[in-house]
Amino acid sequence: MSSAASASSVPRTRFAGRTALVTGGGSGLGRAIALAFAAEGANVVIAGRTEGTLKETVGLIEDAGGTAVAVTADVSRSAELAALVEAAVERFGSLDVAVNNAGVLRAGQPLAELPEEDWRTMLDINVTGVLLALQAEVKQMRTQPGGGAIVNISSNLGAHLSLPGTTGYGATKAAVSALTKGAAAEHMGDGVRINAVSPGSSDTSMSLRQGESLAQRTERMKTSSPLGRVSSTAEVAAAVLYLASDESASVVGADLVIDGGAAA
Numbered sequence: 316m317s318s319a320a321s322a323s324s325v326p327r328t329r330f331a332g333r334t335a336l337v338t339g340g341g342s343g344l345g346r347a348i349a350l351a352f353a354a355e356g357a358n359v360v361i362a363g364r365t366e367g368t369l370k371e372t373v374g375l376i377e378d379a380g381g382t383a384v385a386v387t388a389d390v391s392r393s394a395e396l397a398a399l400v401e402a403a404v405e406r407f408g409s410l411d412v413a414v415n416n417a418g419v420l421r422a423g424q425p426l427a428e429l430p431e432e433d434w435r436t437m438l439d440i441n442v443t444g445v446l447l448a449l450q451a452e453v454k455q456m457r458t459q460p461g462g463g464a465i466v467n468i469s470s471n472l473g474a475h476l477s478l479p480g481t482t483g484y485g486a487t488k489a490a491v492s493a494l495t496k497g498a499a500a501e502h503m504g505d506g507v508r509i510n511a512v513s514p515g516s517s518d519t520s521m522s523l524r525q526g527e528s529l530a531q532r533t534e535r536m537k538t539s540s541p542l543g544r545v546s547s548t549a550e551v552a553a554a555v556l557y558l559a560s561d562e563s564a565s566v567v568g569a570d571l572v573i574d575g576g577a578a579a
């Protein structure tokens with residue numbers, strides 16, 4: 316066996332004994348991120364509004380030999396976030412990592428036609444949801460001797476790129492990027508390290524246009540992305556785990572774009 320092969324077959328345990336919370340963990344990127352943390356030894360708390368999908372993620376983690384619990388919570392409600400953090404600490408003893416991944420996309424029309432209700436929904440979940448989550452998480456993490464690490468899931472849209480039909484969504488994600496940078500500076504003295512990952516089109520249903528099939532998306536990406544494809548959920552998860560791990564101990568307030576060069 317080559318040394319490269321033997322190194323890659325060693326199980327990684329960067330998060331052994333740590334508690335990792337992933338919001339929006341019942342599907343898409345959040346599910347992949349939750350599975351990746353569990354595979355590296357974390358006790359994972361998966362949150363979202365739909366109990367059934369959260370339990371599916373827990374099942375996948377347990378089938379792979381990991382440990383996870385599902386907690387239903389709406390990130391736009393501060394009381395539910397406080398209860399979520401409390402549940403994580405009660406179950407596993409600490410909150411070491413939090414990934415604020417829950418988000419929604421309402422897009423497809425120019426700004427003048429964006430329904431006010433869609434705008435308010437995106438603001439509530441994408442912006443207020445991340446702000447309230449940061450507040451609940453920092454309050455807990457700063458009481459712990461080891462502090463904690465938080466990764467917000469933003470987007471290449473907003474702070475890094477604009478795309479017709481996504482201006483409202485991009486504005487909410489630009490706010491997530493700004494919240495990340497500001498909160499990172501304000502709370503590093505509390506022992507809480509905050510960063511963001513900004514994905515571009517990734518392999519989840521969110522990157523499908525209305526009525527588009529997977530095959531049609533594959534064709535569209537060949538010409539619309541410099542890389543010629545969507546990012547895999549594993550590629551995005553790997554960036555999140557890096558920013559949540561001790562390997563990135565001196566990385567604070569970064570916003571790592573994972574988009575195959577779309578915003579380059």
Ligand SMILES: NC(=O)c1ccc[n+]([C@@H]2O[C@H](COP(=O)([O-])OP(=O)(O)OC[C@H]3O[C@@H](n4cnc5c(N)ncnc54)[C@H](OP(=O)(O)O)[C@@H]3O)[C@@H](O)[C@H]2O)c1
Binds near residue numbers: 362388391416417470
């Ligand atoms: N996929 C992409 O191409 C892409 C690109 C850039 C950024 N992103 C961002 O990546 C994140 C994950 O997206 P995804 O692609 O994995 O899409 P997804 O499969 O639709 O996941 C979104 C998750 O957020 C949860 N959620 C939505 N509103 C919530 C609320 N109020 N409270 C708690 N949970 C809520 C959803 O679960 P419930 O509905 O059950 O609550 C769902 O599990 C989002 O923030 C998205 O904006 C995605």
